[in-house]
Amino acid sequence: xxxxxxxxxxxxxxxxxxxxxxxxxxxxxxxxxxxxxxxxxxxxxxxxxxxxxxxxxxxxxxxxxxxxxxxxxxxxxxxxxxxxxxxxxxxxxxxxxxxxxxxxxxxxxxxxxxxxxxxxxxxxxxxxxxxxxxxxxxxxxxxxxxxxxxxxxxxxxxxxxxxxxxxxxxxxxxxxxxxxxxxxxxxxxxxxxxxxxxxxxxxxxxxxxxxxxxxxxxxxxxxxxxxxxxxxxxxxxxxxxxxxxxxxxxxxxxxxxxxxxxxxxxxxxxxxxxxxxxxxxxxxxxxxxxxxxxxxxxxxxxxxxxxxxxxxxxxxxxxxxxxxxxxxxxxxxxxxxxxxxxxxxxxxxxxxx
Amino acid sequence: xxxxxxxxxxxxxxxxxxxxxxxxxxxxxxxxxxxxxxxxxxxxxxxxxxxxxxxxxxxxxxxxxxxxxxxxxxxxxxxxxxxxxxxxxxxx
Numbered sequence: 001x002x003x004x005x006x007x008x009x010x011x012x013x014x015x016x017x018x019x020x021x022x023x024x025x026x027x028x029x030x031x032x033x034x035x036x037x038x039x040x041x042x043x044x045x046x047x048x049x050x051x052x053x054x055x056x057x058x059x060x061x062x063x064x065x066x067x068x069x070x071x072x073x074x075x076x077x078x079x080x081x082x083x084x085x086x087x088x089x090x091x092x093x094x095x096x097x098x099x100x101x102x103x104x105x106x107x108x109x110x111x112x113x114x115x116x117x118x119x120x121x122x123x124x125x126x127x128x129x130x131x132x133x134x135x136x137x138x139x140x141x142x143x144x145x146x147x148x149x150x151x152x153x154x155x156x157x158x159x160x161x162x163x164x165x166x167x168x169x170x171x172x173x174x175x176x177x178x179x180x181x182x183x184x185x186x187x188x189x190x191x192x193x194x195x196x197x198x199x200x201x202x203x204x205x206x207x208x209x210x211x212x213x214x215x216x217x218x219x220x221x222x223x224x225x226x227x228x229x230x231x232x233x234x235x236x237x238x239x240x241x242x243x244x245x246x247x248x249x250x251x252x253x254x255x256x257x258x259x260x261x262x263x264x265x266x267x268x269x270x271x272x273x274x275x276x277x278x279x280x281x282x283x284x285x286x287x288x289x290x291x292x293x294x295x296x297x298x299x300x301x302x303x304x305x306x307x308x309x310x311x312x313x314x315x316x317x318x319x320x321x322x323x324x325x326x327x328x329x330x331x332x333x334x335x336x337x338x339x340x341x342x343x344x345x346x347x348x349x350x351x352x353x
Numbered sequence: 354x355x356x357x358x359x360x361x362x363x364x365x366x367x368x369x370x371x372x373x374x375x376x377x378x379x380x381x382x383x384x385x386x387x388x389x390x391x392x393x394x395x396x397x398x399x400x401x402x403x404x405x406x407x408x409x410x411x412x413x414x415x416x417x418x419x420x421x422x423x424x425x426x427x428x429x430x431x432x433x434x435x436x437x438x439x440x441x442x443x444x445x
Contacts, residue, residue: 008388
């Protein structure tokens with residue numbers, strides 16, 4: 001596949017996703033609101049939403065497009081996987097053989113949990129961990145994960161770093177589940193004097209993260225292959241523990257283990273900030289989010305939405321617990337914002353003394 | 354890698370799920386071709402082979418007629434499917 005055809009094919013898929021986001025989703029929501037308005041009782045749970053619109057032609061196309069445009073994006077004729085497959089050797093050579101000492105530490109013995117290997121997350125063939133070029137595929141694909149953000153997706157991560165900076169610049173940061181380093185980069189770029197540690201279970205993603213950091217001679221970051229639920233850091237080692245889009249990829253038991261680990265490695269009074277997805281407490285938002293989870297191969301999104309996080313956090317001695325909507329792009333939290341979006345939230349807390 | 358699983362379905366008749374996939378695959382191919390034709394025209398213009406807009410003008414009657422047979426054949430092939438009749442003699 002030539003580069004031009006790949007770019008055109010992906011641009012077509014993105015344009016179709018954008019249409020779905022800006023036209024089909026608002027039409028679906030309007031149809032739902034019309035139907036809900038004439039019900040005798042308020043619609044309270046996702047199953048009632050399903051009863052109202054689940055069989056409509058519009059919802060069927062909505063679901064089909066959400067499922068299959070993502071399939072096209074990864075596995076279609078102009079998909080990310082075949083494109084990168086054809087360039088496997090060149091990609092392998094892009095990985096620098098001699099990275100600065102300590103920038104990247106891999107652990108070939110690390111066991112990837114069955115909960116993560118049992119399915120291909122995001123419809124990415126082989127997931128984000130099994131193929132040596134998975135990091136490149138994921139990085140390219142993530143540029144259009146939130147269709148309207150497109151190339152400026154980094155803004156989202158920068159916004160999180162900026163929010164954190166408002167409450168003070170940390171000295172030692174642990175970024176859990178850092179993937180290919182997109183969430184980590186604003187930390188090492190913004191907090192120049194801080195030492196940033198970033199862990200993930202995917203070696204192919206960490207390699208891309210380290211390559212990215214080496215390209216600009218970043219000096220204050222280390223990428224290490226380990227589970228966020230079982231790191232080798234000493235107790236009370238960090239004043240900020242963070243993650244971005246991590247916990248929705250974990251079953252409840254692993255989330256609890258991650259919270260335990262965050263509590264352990266945080267210094268007393270240290271901050272924990274997770275940026276993730278929790279649908280608003282209305283039936284339509286939950287119906288849409290749970291449907292997205294099914295169609296995008298993300299089976300732990302729904303359990304997360306049903307988890308009582310404040311209680312889990314309180315039980316572990318966290319204080320100042322706040323779960324707040326996060327404005328990932330200008331105006332996205334306005335009540336009149338019409339387009340589909342991820343239900344971004346920040347889950348923040350401090351370790352008690 | 355796990356064994357092959359049945360794809361999710363969204364329509365009452367699964368045939369529509371599959372056929373719409375064919376439609377969207379063709380649509381993406383059309384767009385890729387359109388992009389390539391545009392690039393080709395631009396290159397030809399830039400290298401002076403054709404004048405800018407040379408392909409945009411309405412074809413004259415002779416050219417329309419000359420393309421007629423091909424057009425008819427294309428349309429017939431496309432729409433014959435809607436008749437639902439056999440093109441060869443089937444065994445009864």
